[in-house]
Amino acid sequence: MKTSTPQEEAPLLEINNLKTHFPIRSKIFSRVTGYIYAVDGVTIHINKGETLGLVGESGSGKSTLGKSILRLVEPSSGEIKIQGTDISKLSKSRMFPFRRNVQIVFQDPYSSLNPRIPVGKIVSETMKVHGIASGAEAEEKVQKLFERVGLRASQTLNYANEFSGGQRQRIGIARALALNPKLIIADEPVSALDVSVQAQIINLFMDLQEEFGLSYLFIAHDLAVVAHISHRIAVMYLGKIVEIADKSKLFKNPQHPYTQALLSAIPTPNPEVKARSRELIEGDIPSPRNPPPGCRFHSRCPKVLDQCRVEVPRMTEAQPGHWVACHLC
């Protein structure tokens, strides 16, 4: 799937029909009794220097998608192409050189750093494993990285428990940057932080993007956060992408009823302004173990048609660069 501007070179990351299904095993004989369809046929791409925001409510499979790209969770089928090479079936050792290109920043800053190793060493170990630098050279590089992400060089000797949440997230970013990656998967990197710190971390992400030409897959459940940093936004629901478009197009003209509901749920900061007509959707996201047939959203969709209950909607290009999977559009 290509969006607006045709690319001359292969995109940095291209995911084709990626599926990650977790088997559910019965207790006694470990027989597979079903699957959790966490990611169920996702096709996206990310270009160099671009940020793709990925939004969806909890349980939509966005974190699993992020982890599947790095194969921290094994995908069941589909392709993950990094600069044209499919890494989805490579062995651990053949995969190793590609790991340098894609790194991850985790959601929970409290569990993402080993509490028993000084934080500087966590970052320098990464360099050592990949043979980028070692010894005094690595130490110097780590100190520079620390200063770049807004920490002091002397703090490399401290342990993780001596830092605040925002600082830990900066260390997590430094660890990801240590390998000079082209793509960083940011798995809800600011959800666990205070609002004031959130803004700082998002600005840091944006500054780093400009400086190093990074691409991001920026996962969040909050459209307002994603809106600030993303170039394009993909909306995920129950393992599938329902709409993907440039940020401005998505905000001005959301096509999918789910996107419309998400947008209307963003609070307006000005109390004088009357709230936009709310399109509330009811109920919870259905279980990914047993997704509804047809369009996955039909059980909660305010505009549901008979067709939606039977037929799975295909991704169509509603406008140039604006793809949506809905029978209504």
Place this chain on the structure above:
Amino acid sequence: MKTDQLNSKSHNEIIPGKWARFVEGFRIFLSERLNAFSLGLTVFLILVAVFAPWIAPHPYDQVNPSYGMQPPSFEHLMGTDQAGRDILSRVLIGSRISLSIGLIAVIIGLFSGVLIGGFSGYFGGLIDEFVMRIVEIFMSVPGIVMALALVAVLGPSLPFIILALSIRRITQFARITRGAVLSVKQQDYVMACHGIGMSHIRIFFIHVLPNCAAPIIVLSSVMLGNVILTESTLSFLGMGIQEPTPSWGTMIAKGNEYLTFAPWVSVFPGLFLFLTMLAFNLLGDGLRDHLDPRGGNIV
């Protein structure tokens, strides 16, 4: 950027090394009076065991039938047994035997158990199922019954006694370590290691195992007391350390016959056994409270 730097604790300025952190943690540990007591008692018992041959007033195996069953006196502080041997000397030498059997059995159990349980939990899958079923089979047999059976088959010599005592420790350490590894390997920092592409060996030994240390340390301390008790039980039942080598269990068993008119023969080795158990169990309890992550202390 300013705000979250201000949020951090003030002692960020001082950079504590590993050693300084250890000393600080140790100081907090000792500030609890019960911990200070149990550690002091443990150290005392270990020192006694190490220097036993020099402290002991008489050779432990010097038989003197005409001085049998003497009550405690200045000459024999804990009295003498039926063969006229000095009980104090035998208790002191016996502590060497007990403590070294305890230490060796716990060390064997610790190393094998941690490796077996650790790898089993880390790799999971069929290997894990297989290993844990075997461990459960071993655990279903009461420890003392298994030790008795093994010693009965192999013979009551020191290496076999240690072997019999350590097999159960292996299963206990394996279970504890597996449980800890299962929770640690889910942590994001281990995920990050996989994302970086580190080898399994590196992830296991550098990132997973050190974070499982707390329950293993606690178990070691409790097990040490436990092994000594089991060894004494074996000896009491006549399947442990054989005469004339002194063992607390054997001494208690022998003295049992004369308990009504010469209680000192059994009571003093029993007292030492009791103190040893008390010291190691209290130490284990103290360590458990101290190392509980909710308390915020560091090993």
